[in-house]
Amino acid sequence: MVWQLGELIQACLIAWMAALAAVVAMKLFSGRISLNGILAATPNGGFDPTRVQSALIFLFIIGGYALQGLDAVATRGPMPEIPETLLVLLTGSNGVYLTGKIVRHRMAG
Amino acid sequence: MQQTTIALIGFYVIIAIMLGFAAMVLLKIINGTIDLDGLVSEPINPQHPQFTGKASLSRFQFLIFTFVIAGLYLLLRIEHGTFVDIPETVLGLLGISGGSFVVSKAVGNMEGASPKTPANTPVAPPSPTAGGTGSPAGGPQ
Numbered sequence: 001m002v003w004q005l006g007e008l009i010q011a012c013l014i015a016w017m018a019a020l021a022a023v024v025a026m027k028l029f030s031g032r033i034s035l036n037g038i039l040a041a042t043p044n045g046g047f048d049p050t051r052v053q054s055a056l057i058f059l060f061i062i063g064g065y066a067l068q069g070l071d072a073v074a075t076r077g078p079m080p081e082i083p084e085t086l087l088v089l090l091t092g093s094n095g096v097y098l099t100g101k102i103v104r105h106r107m108a109g
Numbered sequence: 110m111q112q113t114t115i116a117l118i119g120f121y122v123i124i125a126i127m128l129g130f131a132a133m134v135l136l137k138i139i140n141g142t143i144d145l146d147g148l149v150s151e152p153i154n155p156q157h158p159q160f161t162g163k164a165s166l167s168r169f170q171f172l173i174f175t176f177v178i179a180g181l182y183l184l185l186r187i188e189h190g191t192f193v194d195i196p197e198t199v200l201g202l203l204g205i206s207g208g209s210f211v212v213s214k215a216v217g218n219m220e221g222a223s224p225k226t227p228a229n230t231p232v233a234p235p236s237p238t239a240g241g242t243g244s245p246a247g248g249p250q
Contacts, residue, residue, distance in 0.1 A: 005121070009128070014187065016132075016135060019135055021180065023135070024148070024176075032145075033146060033149060034147075035169070036163055037163025038149075038163070038166050038169060051166050054166060058170050066181075069177070069184075069185075073184045076188050079181065079182065079194065079199065080196070081198050082199055087202060087205065091205050094167075094209040097166065097167075097209070098212050098216070101213060101216050
């Protein structure tokens with residue numbers, strides 16, 4: 001009985017997480033959650049190179065990690081590690097993005 | 110009544126309450142009572158947070174990292190039937206992402222508070238977009 005309830009709770013948890021992710025994804029795709037200007041420094045500005053490189057590196061890392069994660073789920077392996085070089089890359093990338101943002105703020109102020 | 114029976118009943122009640130909370134949150138998100146429209150947007154002006162500005166890369170990054178890592182952890186936890194170890198590098202990744210979000214938010218708030226920046230001036234709410242409700246994103250709920 002308890003074992004069956006545990007399975008039910010697991011199924012509910014997965015369904016809840018998937019539904020939450022689906023709702024957020026649907027709102028992102030429909031434009032209700034706006035991504036306007038995500039690569040621009042100002043609301044009406046053009047592409048900001050610091051943001052573009054940060055977005056590319058972020059997508060590269062999260063894409064690779066998601067693939068590794070799916071592999072771990074399929075093989076019942078442990079939670080995959082992230083190579084330290086990628087962490088350094090992400091730190092540098094976010095550092096460049098934040099430095100650009102701070103410099104723009106100081107120049108504007 | 111046996112102690113194990115009491116514990117089981119308590120367990121069922123707690124689980125029912127938690128699942129009820131989760132279902133209510135999801136329902137309110139779906140029907141719009143909990144408004145997610147400004148989820149990845151940064152407020153243009155901290156004094157007028159109901160008017161959201163452009164999307165924030167650091168907020169978006171933090172959201173996706175959290176979803177991927179939490180989802181993966183949940184799947185692996187169910188696969189293994191026990192808690193799995195979270196590697197330090199994954200915690201580092203979340204820390205870097207969260208740190209970037211906090212710094213970005215601090216800089217954004219400084220921009221809004223600076224008297225020389227146009228961000229300090231009250232702004233009109235964004236025009237309704239296709240599929241929008243016509244109310245400012247992140248507005249009063």
